[in-house]
Amino acid sequence: MTTTTTRRLSLLKPTGHLTLGNYLGALRPMAAGQHEADCFYGVADLHALTVPHDPLELRQHTTELATLLLAVGLDASTLFVQSRVPAHAQLAYLLECVASTGELNRMIQFKEKRGQQDSVRVSLYTYPALMAADILLYRPAQVPVGDDQRQHVELTRDLAMRFNSSYGPVFTVPEITTPAAGARVMDLADPTSKMGKSGAAGPGAIRLLDSPDVIRRKVGRAVTDSETGARAVRADRETKPGVTNLLEILIACGGSADAITTYGALKKAVTDAVVAELEPVRKRYDDLASDAAHVSGVYDAGAARCRAVTAPVLAAAEAAIGLS
Ligand code: AMP
Numbered sequence: 001m002t003t004t005t006t007r008r009l010s011l012l013k014p015t016g017h018l019t020l021g022n023y024l025g026a027l028r029p030m031a032a033g034q035h036e037a038d039c040f041y042g043v044a045d046l047h048a049l050t051v052p053h054d055p056l057e058l059r060q061h062t063t064e065l066a067t068l069l070l071a072v073g074l075d076a077s078t079l080f081v082q083s084r085v086p087a088h089a090q091l092a093y094l095l096e097c098v099a100s101t102g103e104l105n106r107m108i109q110f111k112e113k114r115g116q117q118d119s120v121r122v123s124l125y126t127y128p129a130l131m132a133a134d135i136l137l138y139r140p141a142q143v144p145v146g147d148d149q150r151q152h153v154e155l156t157r158d159l160a161m162r163f164n165s166s167y168g169p170v171f172t173v174p175e176i177t178t179p180a181a182g183a184r185v186m187d188l189a190d191p192t193s194k195m196g197k198s199g200a201a202g203p204g205a206i207r208l209l210d211s212p213d214v215i216r217r218k219v220g221r222a223v224t225d226s227e228t229g230a231r232a233v234r235a236d237r238e239t240k241p242g243v244t245n246l247l248e249i250l251i252a253c254g255g256s257a258d259a260i261t262t263y264g265a266l267k268k269a270v271t272d273a274v275v276a277e278l279e280p281v282r283k284r285y286d287d288l289a290s291d292a293a294h295v296s297g298v299y300d301a302g303a304a305r306c307r308a309v310t311a312p313v314l315a316a317a318e319a320a321i322g323l324s
Contacts, residue, residue, distance in 0.1 A: 016197035
């Protein structure tokens with residue numbers, strides 16, 4: 001059993017347009033840290049099939065996300081599209097044969113996503129087995145995980161241990177670690193909820209590919225509060241969530257609030273800082289989007305490397321469980 005301590009892996013679902021929140025909270029730190037480890041970043045197109053979807057839209061979102069990962073500078077990482085590495089789906093099936101319905105029934109995210117619906121896709125139910133395969137195939141020693149995915153990674157560990165004790169020591173059981181607290185960007189129109197992909201069509205979410213004009217309009221309409229006076233521009237998450245969010249975005253984008261005393265000036269500074277941060281990404285995206293051959297070349301090479309890295313793990317699992 002090999003453990004690779006320096007591997008990092010993260011999959012992003014192509015189910016909407018990426019926002020400034022995704023960028024500051026995930027993509028920018030991924031790009032900044034990509035030289036510290038052997039990084040694998042994937043577009044989780046199989047996970048996007050767990051809810052009703054439109055094939056054309058899925059393909060567009062997959063291409064957009066794949067191009068964006070390159071545009072934010074992840075060119076030193078192994079980039080891949082999940083479905084191009086068949087070992088993910090193959091190992092997921094083996095793990096379904098180790099998991100029990102009792103375990104999957106306890107998954108909070110499944111219960112939340114099912115909601116009041118009588119019937120949902122079976123893949124929504126078995127999603128944790130695919131996520132476990134995504135992780136175990138790469139043998140990372142640690143998996144940094146936020147609260148929303150913690151239960152799934154605990155299940156991943158349980159499945160790995162059960163498989164190992166039933167069939168032989170195939171999987172590295174990853175340790176769960178807490179990621180360093182990153183920027184949490186809130187919605188501009190509703191600063192008590194996260195700026196998320198699902199709300200990316202709304203007025204309070206800045207999309208990564210929004211033009212400067214659109215960014216200016218969205219920031220201009222951001223919710224603040226009615227306080228006036230010299231102390232109005234200050235952070236206080238409880239009583240001034242909108243202003244606090246704008247200040248945090250400003251700082252995260254390299255700006256400074258020194259000498260800013262009005263909400264108008266704050267919004268102007270936020271707009272300038274966000275535009276300065278996102279313009280290079282948008283320009284790079286436009287260049288890459290007009291060079292589809294380059295992008296597919298990168299992803300072909302990435303998938304080939306993933307297939308090579310995951311093949312021995314899948315083969316060991318198949319042999320251990322009794323497949324010939
Ligand atoms: P999601 O879009 O929710 O699938 O999240 C993809 C990645 O982006 C995860 O690492 C999230 O933690 C990060 N992310 C999403 N929205 C935000 C936000 N508003 N602020 C900070 N990070 C975010």
